[in-house]
Amino acid sequence: MSRLPITKTPKVYVGGAFIRSESARVFPLQDAAGNFYANIPQCTRKDLRNAVEAAAKAGPGWAKRTAYNRGQILYRLGEMLEARASELAAAIQLGGAAKAAAAKEVTATVDRLIYYAGWADKYEQVLGNVNPVAAPYFNFTVTEPMGIVGVIAPDEAPLLALLSLIVPAITSGNTVVALASSTQPYPAIVLGELLATSDLPGGVVNLLTGFRKELVPTFATHTHLRAVSAVVGADERKALALGAADSVKRTRLLKSEAQPDWYADTAQSLYAVRDFLEYKTTWHPIGA
Amino acid sequence: MVRNLMNAGQSVSLRRLFDEVGQVDCVGIEERVAKYTTRSIKKASKLWGLRTAVSMVDLTTLEGKDTPGKVASLCAKALQPADDPAVPQVAAVCVYPAMVKHARRALGTDTAVRIASVATAFPSGQTPLRTRLAEVRAAVADGADEIDMVINRGAFLAGEFGRVQDEIAAVRTACGGATLKVILEVSELETYDNIRAASFLAMRVIRPGDFIKTSTGKTTLNATLGNNQVMLEAIRDFYLDTGTAISMKPAGGIRTAKQALQFLIAVKETLGDAWLTNERYRFGASSLLNDLLRQIEKERTGAYQAPYYFSEAAESY
Numbered sequence: 001m002s003r004l005p006i007t008k009t010p011k012v013y014v015g016g017a018f019i020r021s022e023s024a025r026v027f028p029l030q031d032a033a034g035n036f037y038a039n040i041p042q043c044t045r046k047d048l049r050n051a052v053e054a055a056a057k058a059g060p061g062w063a064k065r066t067a068y069n070r071g072q073i074l075y076r077l078g079e080m081l082e083a084r085a086s087e088l089a090a091a092i093q094l095g096g097a098a099k100a101a102a103a104k105e106v107t108a109t110v111d112r113l114i115y116y117a118g119w120a121d122k123y124e125q126v127l128g129n130v131n132p133v134a135a136p137y138f139n140f141t142v143t144e145p146m147g148i149v150g151v152i153a154p155d156e157a158p159l160l161a162l163l164s165l166i167v168p169a170i171t172s173g174n175t176v177v178a179l180a181s182s183t184q185p186y187p188a189i190v191l192g193e194l195l196a197t198s199d200l201p202g203g204v205v206n207l208l209t210g211f212r213k214e215l216v217p218t219f220a221t222h223t224h225l226r227a228v229s230a231v232v233g234a235d236e237r238k239a240l241a242l243g244a245a246d247s248v249k250r251t252r253l254l255k256s257e258a259q260p261d262w263y264a265d266t267a268q269s270l271y272a273v274r275d276f277l278e279y280k281t282t283w284h285p286i287g288a
Numbered sequence: 289m290v291r292n293l294m295n296a297g298q299s300v301s302l303r304r305l306f307d308e309v310g311q312v313d314c315v316g317i318e319e320r321v322a323k324y325t326t327r328s329i330k331k332a333s334k335l336w337g338l339r340t341a342v343s344m345v346d347l348t349t350l351e352g353k354d355t356p357g358k359v360a361s362l363c364a365k366a367l368q369p370a371d372d373p374a375v376p377q378v379a380a381v382c383v384y385p386a387m388v389k390h391a392r393r394a395l396g397t398d399t400a401v402r403i404a405s406v407a408t409a410f411p412s413g414q415t416p417l418r419t420r421l422a423e424v425r426a427a428v429a430d431g432a433d434e435i436d437m438v439i440n441r442g443a444f445l446a447g448e449f450g451r452v453q454d455e456i457a458a459v460r461t462a463c464g465g466a467t468l469k470v471i472l473e474v475s476e477l478e479t480y481d482n483i484r485a486a487s488f489l490a491m492r493v494i495r496p497g498d499f500i501k502t503s504t505g506k507t508t509l510n511a512t513l514g515n516n517q518v519m520l521e522a523i524r525d526f527y528l529d530t531g532t533a534i535s536m537k538p539a540g541g542i543r544t545a546k547q548a549l550q551f552l553i554a555v556k557e558t559l560g561d562a563w564l565t566n567e568r569y570r571f572g573a574s575s576l577l578n579d580l581l582r583q584i585e586k587e588r589t590g591a592y593q594a595p596y597y598f599s600e601a602a603e604s605y
Binding site: 045049051056134221222223224243246247 | 589592594595597
């Protein structure tokens with residue numbers, strides 16, 4: 001007997017739920033051969049605003065987890081990706097990547113998660129300090145997460161680059177609102193499904209799909225976003241820098257024209273964690 | 289036997305009151321108010337709505353831990369909610385009777401911001417009538433411009449409508465020149481029919497310009513679009529019958545600018561523009577003002593604002 005295919009309606013993962021855009025708009029996604037594959041949510045600035053609200057709600061709880069627990073959760077997320085590697089590879093292949101290249105990207109992504117999972121309860125020992133002072137006080141410098149970080153992912157390495165930007169921010173207790181590649185959004189759709197089944201609390205990572213032109217200005221000006229981590233072109237860098245100056249947010253902008261190598265050792269670093277931390281220095285009497 | 293006769297008497301009086309004021313189409317009300325959330329209010333009209341909502345706020349603090357200092361800072365915020373001169377002052381501050389004199393000291397006598405005080409053993413109302421009336425007189429003597437009273441829900445639910453009405457009338461007399469707001473405490477009245485009936489009981493004895501008010505803010509369910517709509521329609525029907533314009537104050541649970549705009553839409557579409565002033569419509573709220581200011585700033589700058597740029601609200605309400 002013939003059977004109608006049951007195709008999946010792609011939805012984005014925001015605040016621990018799968019949503020369509022509030023605008024109800026979508027854009028068509030073609031597979032590598034140019035055939036229609038699915039309609040992807042075309043998220044708007046209002047979706048971005050709602051995602052920021054969700055991230056704000058999740059923030060204090062995530063930051064309050066012990067560093068050890070955050071590391072465990074990231075490691076477990078790596079396990080989830082490993083178990084569904086073939087599904088992720090298929091999503092990457094939609095964009096035209098060869099089978100071997102897609103498999104390599106998934107493996108590199110899992111390794112990147114494990115790398116930062118390891119740092120979760122160690123970065124503080126390296127970045128924090130007990131400062132020498134000429135008085136009977138302890139003088140500690142400790143780190144704190146900034147809050148909500150905006151992420152704008154490049155088109156190349158749609159899964160690896162996306163997570164390479166997200167994970168260092170959430171390792172220290174930040175929450176993230178991320179815009180996936182608009183030409184290759186499908187890996188982010190599948191990633192959302194994995195995040196939902198991982199132990200990561202809802203709202204810690206919020207994934208949006210849509211067009212940069214509509215969303216970059218809001219990423220730049222939204223005052224509740226404390227930082228933006230993005231791989232962007234010259235015009236977008238200017239818009240983000242101007243908006244960030246007005247709203248006093250930190251930027252970590254990589255040049256998309258420089259084509260960063262996401263597989264290189266330099267693509268993962270303790271300094272990527274440090275870039276989304278605030279330092280707090282406190283004095284405490286030594287006592288008798 | 290005596291008990292049964294009493295019950296019979298109560299149900300007769302209830303039936304008679306419902307026959308007079310009419311009953312509420314519950315499903316119709318719910319469907320009507322669901323439509324209010326679909327209106328698209330943008331740009332200039334949104335800004336107008338937000339500013340109008342600010343001018344209608346009864347900025348409230350009703351907590352056991354209220355201090356003169358906290359009331360003074362509330363009053364400062366009421367006088368100048370934002371640096372932006374286009375943002376109006378709020379309508380009133382709403383405090384407990386013991387805080388009225390501190391509010392008066394903070395606001396001064398030459399101010400458009402009014403002082404509202406809850407009285408009559410707020411929120412339960414469960415003290416003898418003479419105690420409640422004494423509280424009202426004390427609040428007015430200390431400088432309250434408006435008195436928020438609670439109705440005797442126990443008497444209402446027992447069917448003693450005459451007593452409910454007589455007590456409202458007694459409080460009205462005790463108010464003297466002060467505006468009276470009658471809190472029905474809708475969540476304890478259980479049904480829309482009861483809310484409508486209680487609205488009419490109150491409206492028949494209060495003066496033009498006095499208010500009926502949804503709730504104390506101290507119970508789980510407070511102002512909703514549904515019970516707001518029932519009361520607005522009661523006000524409309526009463527106005528068409530008698531020509532007396534009664535004012536309305538939803539209170540409790542209205543925390544976002546979006547909700548406030550939806551309530552204003554309900555007012556405009558039920559009672560018309562004449563009620564879109566702070567003499568005819570108020571919001572009893574504490575955190576609402578912060579969100580209104582946040583959205584006004586968003587409209588002014590075009591950038592979404594972080595909530596922590598605006599002052600923290602008192603809890604509850």
